[in-house]
Amino acid sequence: MTSLERVVRPAAWAEPPAPLRFVLDAWTITEGELRKLRHDPTELLTRAVQPLLWLLVFGQVMAQTRAIPTGNLGYIDFLAPGILAQSALFSAIFFGIAVIWERDLGVLHKYLVSPASRSALVTGKALAGGLRSLVQAAMVYALALVMGVHLQLDPLSLVGVCLVVVLGSAAFATFSLVIACLVRTRERFMGIGQILTMPLFFASSAIYPIAIMPGWLQVIAHVNPLTYQVDALRGLMIQGSTESFPLALDFGVLAFTTVVLIAIAARLYPRLAQ
């Protein structure tokens, strides 16, 4: 092929430059996902039941035993951020099932033949996964207030909490997407999802401090992104608490994890449609 003399029909309109295109495309995907939630919010609401049980039942009982050394914090105060992180994790980790569903239907193919870059598509999904967890955060906050948890309610802390929740959930939603791309069927995905959530949860500082863990578990806890999410949340949410790690490190770990996972997912995503 030498010269292209043909009439170029579709390029009749100008395209935005590549970086802007990335942002616009990702947001298009995110917005679509949020619209779906608005059309049918049942899943979100049912997902809110579990954290309530953890706080009301598990939290109250464990608080009575005074078995877990939580320093100057009451156990419920210590637990609330952990349960927020947990509920966000449990809902994000099954995010991938929707992607397998889209692949089985054929909707996925539609997105993959659009000119949007794969990384923009994945980023849009990740952000949607992150934003949905804000609903759970609101639920946990409402209950925590009723239960008398000593929450920090200044705007700066609240904004910080929102950022951590969105970032953490985006990371785990993308993790879920990576797994979906690898296992490809709903049945296998459900199995693996179940297997993954518990270790992530128990090998973190969500319901007990890292200090009381056996040495080998402490090592795992230190490479578990959930630990850093819980740490940041604890510092931002609860009056009188201190983080184990600098807040910047918490954010850094979560952001790094998200970016790496998005890069991996963007490579694997097209394989779903082959």
Add this chain to the structure above:
Amino acid sequence: MPPAISTHELTRRFDELIAVDALSLDVQPGEVFGLLGPNGAGKTTTIKMLITLLPPSGGEATVAGHDIRREPRLVRRSIGYVPQLLSSDGALTARENLMTSARLYHLPGSERRARIDEALEFMGLETSADRLVRTFSGGMIRRLEIAQAMLHRPEVLFLDEPTVGLDPTARKAVWEHIRGLRQAEGTTILLTTHYMDEAAELCGRVGFMHLGKLVALGTPAELAAEAGPGKDLDDAFTYFTGSGLSETGEQGGQYRDVARTRRTARRLG
């Protein structure tokens, strides 16, 4: 004018199996071309390579003048695709589905609304625009999908079994819309189908594929004549692909594929 689709020895292997075997084919601009053949003949694999969803194992192809390997994004900008499966999102309304496409193709904001309204009207979906697609009938979904695939006025439209699972009335309606599009936009269309009457009705030229190879190429009338005097395209199908009911060599006969096709058919029906 250069061809709208041009392939040269295009090949795709899956492990041992050669799904598409050195396919060389030119489709001219404005043509409606039908790719026919039994399940597992390589039709869908061919389409998937041309729309950049599946990398070829060998050979070359251009779509709308763009190389499918080196310029996948330019290919994607120039094409529309309606998969065999469902592609409109059931959890969104028709208008939201169209809006998503309009935005992913970066149609100018000022034109989006007008084009979406126009597309809804052309496909006869104005009154259902704000209903969730999951409440649509099969024919309506197909029409919406075609509208969605055409929103950015692609040069080449790929339709993979556009009328599978539809009742005769809905099929006729989809045919009308495909013909209308070609007339109004001059779009080049490549479609696959199992229905020979559909191919004879819509396509200027058809190609028969069998075991990954292109075994016959011509107008429906030419190919029917080759099969023998007084024969039709159905006879030509059997003549060229020799496919009675064989138990081997049918990749499409796998349980998973059958389940999927039936599921799609049920949802559309």
